[in-house]
Amino acid sequence: MEYSEETVQAVEELPPYVPGTRFSGVLRHFGVSLADMIPRWEDGFRKFHPDARFEDDLCKASGIIGVMTGVAELGASGRESVLTEFLSFGEKLKRMPAEIAVATGALDVAGGSYGLAAFVHESNPITGLNVDQLDGIFGAERTGGFKEIRWNPTAARGAEKDIRTWGQLGLEDHWADAPIQTYGFAQTGMTTFFEREVFGGGRKWNPNYREYVEAGSKQQAPGALTTKDMMAALSENPYGIALAGLYHADGFEHVRPLQLAPHGSEAFYAPDADSFATRKYPLARNVYLVVDPGAEGPQAEGTREYLRYVLSRDGQRAILDQGVYFPLPQEILLRERAKLS
Structure with missing residues (x-):
């Protein structure tokens, strides 16, 4: 996809990633590759945190399952969670998951969380x-x-x-x-x-x-x-x-x-590229990284640090290189970043 100049400029106006701490542990994704955005974000994050490592199980299962069962910190999902997933997560961890929107889905790409x-x-x-x-x-x-x-x-x-x-x-x-x-x-x-x-x-x-x-x-x-x-x-x-x-x-x-x-x-x-990029079209979709908002310790802080990177100018620029999804508009990006505090 070729993005408009307005879309590219909107990404340049997003807040840059500024590391809040140095992370050197292992982070785990479970779920789907998000049209290969996961390895792109991992590579970008390691430029700021060279000692960070990733262990991923991108088996096309529901990302929330990996977070709920403790085999991953990040559940990569191209769809919204369903009632049974919320119920299972709540029964096991006694709290609700946080669905962090990290990109706008595709315009017309099969399997790309396309809008309706x-x-x-x-x-x-x-x-x-x-x-x-x-x-x-x-x-x-x-x-x-x-x-x-x-x-x-x-x-x-x-x-x-x-x-x-x-x-x-x-x-x-x-x-x-x-x-x-x-x-x-x-x-x-x-x-x-x-x-x-x-x-x-x-x-x-x-x-x-x-x-x-x-x-x-x-x-x-x-x-x-x-x-x-x-x-x-x-x-x-x-x-x-x-x-x-x-x-x-x-x-x-x-x-x-x-x-x-x-x-x-x-x-x-x-339903066109401009209305999806700005999210003015009401049936454009999100793609998500699902996390446990109550998790504590170094892994949890590393997860938040990684998400701060994804929800930054640097992380959203990577979407422009992918060419399937759309970067998030600033108002949505800032709303999602607020969930990390």
């Missing part, structure tokens, strides 16, 4: 939706949602906010009474992300939601409907709307992504 787009048929006159409308279309009446392990009743909403016809979105003529037909992923990290960001942690979906698995993934069993089938169906259905990554539309001429507006905003953003 809402696709419609090219004949559909609608141009954009806000996040509350996405909730109305894809979600259902609920009494709350989970925030980590706690039930949050403020995420509740009534059935009156369901959006089931295109007329409820202002479309007229033959669109007015046409039912909205929804498509998307089977239960995966993508649906967990959407539930957290759009449903407030709720898990009740529109009853007509049609589920598909990622084409070419390990979830694809013989006869399973995949994301290719989903986009093929949408390309023939003027009344459909699908959640997918941008690259899923490759080869399908009759579908297009909508502009989306964040909560409480009237500004709409197309």
Whole structure:
């Protein structure tokens, strides 16, 4: 990926890494390579801490498991943690993990924690939706949602906010009474992300939601409907709307992504490199390093020192060399750094 001058300049304006202490021990990652960002960050950290060593098990398992079981200080994860992982961590360590966002996910790279787009048929006159409308279309009446392990009743909403016809979105003529037909992923990290960001942690979906698995993934069993089938169906259905990554539309001429507006905003953003880099687009994703915030001792201080490097100008510059993820905007980076104090 070629990053814009604005994105590169935004990285240069981030605070530089200034070592707070000298670390000479071993740090361990468990989980995924984060599109090979882990070795890049390790190499960069050793330039400041030449005696630091790393022992990694990047086995593509859930990163939080390694931290919970004590085999790693850093759980590398390309998705949000799920309820059962929070529960297990809490039962074992009597506290919640800290999910530290370390980069923005990819725009359109398979396996790169890509953001979600809402696709419609090219004949559909609608141009954009806000996040509350996405909730109305894809979600259902609920009494709350989970925030980590706690039930949050403020995420509740009534059935009156369901959006089931295109007329409820202002479309007229033959669109007015046409039912909205929804498509998307089977239960995966993508649906967990959407539930957290759009449903407030709720898990009740529109009853007509049609589920598909990622084409070419390990979830694809013989006869399973995949994301290719989903986009093929949408390309023939003027009344459909699908959640997918941008690259899923490759080869399908009759579908297009909508502009989306964040909560409480009237500004709409197309899913493109600029809106992902600035995080104005509401369905861009994070990638994470999960840690135990209650850990103590030299290893814990070394972990915090390493994360301070990752969340610095130097650590974020390494993302520009990778070319898959986006560096974090300064306001998000500073928010994540505050979790380390």
